[in-house]
Each structure stands twice: as structure tokens, then as C-alpha cells.
Amino acid sequence: MNVFPGPPSVKPRGGPPHACVVPPFWAVESRTTFRLRALAIGAHTRTLPCAPLGPLVLDQVRRAACRLSWHRVLAAAAPLKSPVLPDPASAALPDSHDAAAAAPEASHEGDLPGDLAIWIFIFAELLAFGVFFVSYAFTRAKNVALFNEMQLTLDREAGALNTVVLLLASYFVARAVNAIKRDRSQTSARWLAAGIACGAGFLVVKLFEYHAKFSIGINLSTNTFYMFYISLTFFHFMHVILGMVILAAVLLKTRRGGYSAADHHGMDTGASYWHMVDLVWLILFPLVYVMR
């Protein structure tokens, strides 16, 4: 039974499969590190129960490693600090030069863009905003007349303008990511700068709105509607500021050439956070300014 089938790319290409010497480190190492190595050489690990492995599986892994470019194995094994012997015969394989670049592509395909940590943060933020939105909606259900009356005192034009500004900001940031994926750092930096400028525009419009309200004596304790309005929008306001700080840090690194088509994980991370800020506003604006 073939318990360790290799993908099409590891099919034999001629030559003896045992021509190279691969150290049997997987016979003694942990299950996790084994799976990482097997992933690096393009082998499937789902059918493997655990390490250490039987001789049949070991032989198949060894053969797969011999047939693949050893650069790919080396690239994936380097962080694990385990010895990997070169395979001179495989260096002549057609995909040997692309193998190192292909390894991260294979491992990140289908993953969330950016760092997983920022996505945990994003989901936590979305949860917090979601609770806020639902609280607003159910509180309104008990005070419909008050909320409808107070909603008319809001500047809907300013809210719509801010929606447009945030959508543009998100678009610019998306273009920045698109540009860096084509290795155009300076173009990417310009898109990021435009995105930050839009973020600043949002803050300016919002500050004018706050000023108009605070100058006539409206505050958190005016009534329930304004308690929610000020809390919700200010909570979002602070997120816009944080998003701008993150984008500014990404912009500085982009200008220094810190990102490239092969390495733009940090930019993906910052962009994801910024889009979350935009996403939240897309619900906040109709909820607070429009829906009656």
C-alpha cells in the first residue's frame, strides 16, 4: 500500500533514486519537524500516523528528497538547523532555481494575508465592534422615538463623505499591496501615502463633526443616543489613528526598500488591519446615520 504518495512534481525523472545520501534525521526527530520537512519537499503527510516511521515510508521520503532540488529542502530545513546533504545529481533538474521561491508559495497558498497574530487581533476587534453595534440596535429598539429624533441632528453629509474617504483609503492601500507584489516599491509607497492622507482626511472631517457637537454642549451624558454615537465613533476614530500609525511604519519600510514581491508579509499585515477599520465603518455609518 502506498502510504506516502508524492505529488506529481516528485515523480521520477530518471537516474537512480538512491543516488544521493540523505541523512535519516526523520527517523528520530519529532512529528512536527518531520511534517515540516516533508512539506518542504512536497510530500503529503496526512496519511502518516506519527514519527518515527516505518522503513517503507522512510524509503519513499528519501526517494522524493533525492528527486527534488536539494535547494528546496535546504531552504525549508535551514530554520530547523538540521543537516541536509546536497544532491549534485538533482541540481540539474529544470525546477531547481525556482524551488526556493516556490517553497513559501506552496506553504502560504490559502492562508490569510499577513501575520496570523494581526488576524487574531482583527477578529477580536470585529467581535468588540459587533457587540457595540448590536447593543446600539437593541437599545434603540427600546427608544425608537429618541434615536430617530437625535439621528436627524447628525451631519449625514459628513458621514457619507467619511465613507467615501475611507473607501478610497482602502483602495489605495490595496493598490499599494498590488504594486509591491509586482516589485514596485516606490509606486507602492505612493499608494500608501495616499491611503494615509485619506485617513488624515477622515480624522479632520470627524474632528469638525465633534467640534460642532461639543460646541453646543453635547456630550456623553446628553442622552442614550449620543452616548452611543460618541462612544462608537470615537472608538472607531482611535482605530483609524492606530491604522495610520501602522501604515506610516509600513510606508517608511517600503521607502527604504524593505518589501519586495518575494517578501511583503509586513505590508499585508498592515493592510489587513486598515481594511478592518474600513469594514467596521461600512456598518457603523448606515447604522448610526441612515437607518431609521
Add this chain to the structure above:
Amino acid sequence: MTRYPAISCLNRTLVVLMLATGASYAIGELGGEGWAAVGAVLILSFVKSRLVINEFMGLRFVRLRWKLLMLGWLVTVLGLIALAYRVGAA
């Protein structure tokens, strides 16, 4: 490396988002009240949010579980808001 939408796709997304924002604003300006107006605005919000999630965030290309997680959040929040407005109207 994660996949990402093409420029033409981003451009189209921006146009649709702007049109949807204009429609939401118009509903408010025209004094849209009641269940129909709320439903229309919520549907527009859902469409806009989906576009930002899929195209700008690039979640169109990620694994199904992440898409479902984000969609679950969106549907839950908008659904509960719709329920609250329904309760308020009753």
C-alpha cells in the same frame, strides 16, 4: 505567497462600493424609513462589506474556514441588527 485581486478588479470594486455608498446616502436623504428602507440599507452594507473582505482584504483566495469565519461575523451582526429594528418597529 498569497494571491491578490488584479488592478482591474480593484477598480471595479471601488466603483461598486461608491455606487452602493451613494445609494445608502440617498435612502437616508430621501427620508427612507421603515422595514423596507432598513432592509435595503442592510443589504447594501452586506454587499459593501463582502466586497471589502473579498477584494481589498484579499480573502477571496483564502481557505474556506477563514471565509466562513468572516461571513459568520458579518451575517450575525447584520442579522441581529435587523432583528433589533424589527423588534423596535413592532
